Amino acid sequence: MHHDTGAQMTRRQFGALTASVVASVTFAEACGGTEASAADDGRIAARPKTGTRTTAERGSHALGLGEGRDATLQIPASASDAPVPLLLLLHGANGGAAGILRRLGKAADDAGLAVLAPDSRGRTWDAVEGSYGRDVVFLNRALERVFDTVAVDPRRIAVGGFSDGASYAVSLGLINGDLFGKIAAFSPGFIVPRQPHGRPRIFISHGTEDQILPFDQCGKQIASDLKRLQYDVTFRDFRGGHDIPPDIAAAGMRWLAEPAG
Numbered sequence: 001m002h003h004d005t006g007a008q009m010t011r012r013q014f015g016a017l018t019a020s021v022v023a024s025v026t027f028a029e030a031c032g033g034t035e036a037s038a039a040d041d042g043r044i045a046a047r048p049k050t051g052t053r054t055t056a057e058r059g060s061h062a063l064g065l066g067e068g069r070d071a072t073l074q075i076p077a078s079a080s081d082a083p084v085p086l087l088l089l090l091h092g093a094n095g096g097a098a099g100i101l102r103r104l105g106k107a108a109d110d111a112g113l114a115v116l117a118p119d120s121r122g123r124t125w126d127a128v129e130g131s132y133g134r135d136v137v138f139l140n141r142a143l144e145r146v147f148d149t150v151a152v153d154p155r156r157i158a159v160g161g162f163s164d165g166a167s168y169a170v171s172l173g174l175i176n177g178d179l180f181g182k183i184a185a186f187s188p189g190f191i192v193p194r195q196p197h198g199r200p201r202i203f204i205s206h207g208t209e210d211q212i213l214p215f216d217q218c219g220k221q222i223a224s225d226l227k228r229l230q231y232d233v234t235f236r237d238f239r240g241g242h243d244i245p246p247d248i249a250a251a252g253m254r255w256l257a258e259p260a261g
Contacts, residue, residue: 092165
């Protein structure tokens with residue numbers, strides 16, 4: 001069974017990221033091991049549209065884009081006709097949209113965030129198992145559907161996730177920083193690099209007693225390396241394991257809801 005483990009990104013690979021090199025890379029084995037392929041660039045083409053009115057109902061509902069593995073859209077109760085901030089929220093390995101939404105509880109709704117929570121096409125996200133591909137295609141479809149039915153504030157579009165979803169969120173967020181102004185990574189394990197775009201701001205949290213993705217080799221190291229690359233990084237550690245404590249979830253959602261500006 002696949003567990004929510006990944007691999008630490010090496011300094012050499014961060015150098016490749018900085019130089020905008022798209023190449024096949026091999027990750028260190030501090031948190032497991034995986035290999036990235038240069039077959040796909042991880043780019044998302046969907047963009048919010050001007051003049052869109054929110055026709056989607058308040059609350060949560062399925063988008064109806066796939067049988068079994070779909071995507072859930074959650075519109076906050078406080079939403080008005082004004083454009084809302086949007087979070088693309090990614091679950092951990094062997095999980096789904098319902099699980100990650102339960103894990104966050106009311107934090108996103110309390111912060112006034114609209115949330116798009118897709119299901120991965122397989123047991124985890126494509127790049128975690130090797131290369132970008134069918135998940136990027138599905139995320140693009142789901143975002144296009146949301147941008148057609150929800151008035152989204154283009155200055156407040158973010159990507160976030162937990163565990164494997166956090167690793168995927170950081171990876172996609174750096175690649176698509178011209179779409180995502182912010183990234184929220186709750187207990188990430190590694191980064192699958194491609195050519196970066198934009199300069200997104202980044203929130204990372206990690207439990208100091210995490211037995212699945214070790215604190216020092218994963219979240220703390222990722223935050224340190226991204227800071228060295230001059231990204232704006234907010235790092236929150238907490239005493240605990242592989243989790244998103246309620247106060248960390250609330251702080252992360254409030255941070256995401258603020259303008260990226």
